[in-house]
Amino acid sequence: MKNNPTLLIILDGYGYSESTEHNAVAQADTPHLHNWFKNYPHALLQASGSAVGLVDGVMGNSEVGHMTIGAGEILPQPLTILNTMVQTHSLDTDQTLTEAYNTLNNADNSLHIIGLLSDAGVHAHIDHMVAFVKSAIANRVKRIYVHVILDGRDVPPQSALLYLDRLQKELDNFKNVQIASVHGRFYAMDRDNNSDRIEESLSVLFGHVDPEDKDAQAVVEDSYLERVTDEFIVPTLLTSDGVIRPGDGVIFCNFRADRARQLTKGLLDTVDLSFFVTPVQYHPDLATISLIERPVADNTLLEQLTKDDLSIFTIAETEKYAHVTYFFNNGREDKYDNEVRVLVPSIKIQDYTKEPCMSAKEITEIVLDSLETNPKDFYIINFANADMVGHSGNFDATKKALECLDSELEKLFEQAVTKMDGTMYITSDHGNAEVMYDNESRQPATSHTTSPVPFMMLKKTLANKPHTLPLSGLKDIASFIIKNIKD
Structure with missing residues (x-):
C-alpha cells in the first residue's frame, strides 16, 4: 500500500460560493485548484449547521469540521x-453547579464568569454567559464578576459595543453583578503558546495592574479611536473589587477547548480556587469540572485504518495541530502506534497578512521527504492559510495565501499522484476565504461562513473524468476514503 499513498488534505477555511465578488477563492490565481475541481471527480459538501451537529444557520468551524470528518x-x-440546557433552565438546578455555588456561599467568596x-x-x-449569571443568582451567589473577552473575528471587527449593550441590559436586572474586565481575544484566547499574550490577561484578572476609571463601553470606544478593533483590545481592569482571589470560583463559558486551555492553565497554576467549571473538558491534565460529556464516535477514520494495519502520517502547523490530532480523533490525545505526528511551528507574528504563506512550504517539504524516503x-x-489569513479580512493577502497553497499542492500532486500513483483528496472543514466582505455591517468579513466546501478526488485514472461524487457532507468523507482504500 505504501507505494500508492493516500493523502487527505484539509484546506482550512476554503469554501465555495457562486458569487465571485469579494471571493478570494474565486479571484486568486490558483490554476491547479481550479483545474482539479473542473477536471476530476468532485462534490460540494455541507459543513455548517445541522450537517456538523450545530444549529441550522450557524457557521461551521475548525473543531466541528475536523471532528465530523474524522x-x-x-x-x-x-x-x-448547552442551548437545550439554557432553554430548559436546567443550569439553575444542575448538581455540579449548585454544589459549586454552595461552596462560595458558605465561604463568602466571589464568582467569576469568563467568556x-x-x-x-x-x-x-452570549446567551450561555447570561444563563450562567442567572443560574448563580437563582442559587443566591452574593458577588458575581463578569470578565468579557471581545470577539471581532467570528463576528464583525467592530461589533463589541452591540454585545456589551446586550449583556449590560441583562446585568442591570441584578445589583450584585458587574463587568470587572475586558480582554481582546488575541490575548485571552491565544492557542499558540504566546505566553506574553496570556500574561496580559492574567495580570488583569489577578489585579496586577491598576483599574481604569471607565466602563467597558468606554474602553472599546477609546480603542476604536486608536484604530484597535475588538480582537486586539488590550486587557483592561475596570474594578479592583473584581480581581480573582484565593477561594473564589470560576466558570469559563467557552465550550471550545483549544483557545481556552492556556488561560485556564494560567489561572489554575497561580491561585487556589474553590472550583473551576467548564462546559466541556478542556484537557485531561487541567483540574476543571465539566458539565457535559462529548458524544463519542463509534469507529473513527483512524481507528479503521489502524485496524487494517495501515501507517498514518499527521501534520499541521501549530495553529491547527489540535484539530488534526485531538479533534480529528474525537477527543483522543494520544497518537496511534502506527501514526507519526509532526507539529510544524507557526510563525510568531501578530498579523499573518505579512506572511500569508505561513508554514505551508515547511509542511510540504516534510511531507515530500516522507513520501520520497x-x-x-x-x-x-x-x-x-485560507482560514488564518482570511480572518484578517485582508482580501489581497488572502489571495496570496491561496496562491501559495496552489503552488505547494502542485508539488504534492506531482509526487503522490503522478510519480507514486497515489490518491489525493482535497477538501476543507468550513468556509471563510470565499466571503471577504460583509455587506450588512459594511466591514471586512473576518468570520467563517455557512458556505459548502469543495471535495476533490485526484488520481491518475480519474484525470479528465469529472463527475459529481456521492457525498453530501463532511460526514461522508471517512466512509468514502475507506471504501476506496479497500477497493
Whole structure:
C-alpha cells in the first residue's frame, strides 16, 4: 500500500460560493485548484449547521469540521447541548453547579464568569454567559464578576459595543453583578503558546495592574479611536473589587477547548480556587469540572485504518495541530502506534497578512521527504492559510495565501499522484476565504461562513473524468476514503 499513498488534505477555511465578488477563492490565481475541481471527480459538501451537529444557520468551524470528518458521522455539539440546557433552565438546578455555588456561599467568596462575548457560536455564546449569571443568582451567589473577552473575528471587527449593550441590559436586572474586565481575544484566547499574550490577561484578572476609571463601553470606544478593533483590545481592569482571589470560583463559558486551555492553565497554576467549571473538558491534565460529556464516535477514520494495519502520517502547523490530532480523533490525545505526528511551528507574528504563506512550504517539504524516503499509507495534512489569513479580512493577502497553497499542492500532486500513483483528496472543514466582505455591517468579513466546501478526488485514472461524487457532507468523507482504500 505504501507505494500508492493516500493523502487527505484539509484546506482550512476554503469554501465555495457562486458569487465571485469579494471571493478570494474565486479571484486568486490558483490554476491547479481550479483545474482539479473542473477536471476530476468532485462534490460540494455541507459543513455548517445541522450537517456538523450545530444549529441550522450557524457557521461551521475548525473543531466541528475536523471532528465530523474524522468521526465519519454527525455528533451533537456542545453548542446545541448547552442551548437545550439554557432553554430548559436546567443550569439553575444542575448538581455540579449548585454544589459549586454552595461552596462560595458558605465561604463568602466571589464568582467569576469568563467568556467570549459573541453570538457566533464558534467558541461561546452570549446567551450561555447570561444563563450562567442567572443560574448563580437563582442559587443566591452574593458577588458575581463578569470578565468579557471581545470577539471581532467570528463576528464583525467592530461589533463589541452591540454585545456589551446586550449583556449590560441583562446585568442591570441584578445589583450584585458587574463587568470587572475586558480582554481582546488575541490575548485571552491565544492557542499558540504566546505566553506574553496570556500574561496580559492574567495580570488583569489577578489585579496586577491598576483599574481604569471607565466602563467597558468606554474602553472599546477609546480603542476604536486608536484604530484597535475588538480582537486586539488590550486587557483592561475596570474594578479592583473584581480581581480573582484565593477561594473564589470560576466558570469559563467557552465550550471550545483549544483557545481556552492556556488561560485556564494560567489561572489554575497561580491561585487556589474553590472550583473551576467548564462546559466541556478542556484537557485531561487541567483540574476543571465539566458539565457535559462529548458524544463519542463509534469507529473513527483512524481507528479503521489502524485496524487494517495501515501507517498514518499527521501534520499541521501549530495553529491547527489540535484539530488534526485531538479533534480529528474525537477527543483522543494520544497518537496511534502506527501514526507519526509532526507539529510544524507557526510563525510568531501578530498579523499573518505579512506572511500569508505561513508554514505551508515547511509542511510540504516534510511531507515530500516522507513520501520520497519512508512513505506511509495515509497522510492527514492541514494547511491553515485560507482560514488564518482570511480572518484578517485582508482580501489581497488572502489571495496570496491561496496562491501559495496552489503552488505547494502542485508539488504534492506531482509526487503522490503522478510519480507514486497515489490518491489525493482535497477538501476543507468550513468556509471563510470565499466571503471577504460583509455587506450588512459594511466591514471586512473576518468570520467563517455557512458556505459548502469543495471535495476533490485526484488520481491518475480519474484525470479528465469529472463527475459529481456521492457525498453530501463532511460526514461522508471517512466512509468514502475507506471504501476506496479497500477497493
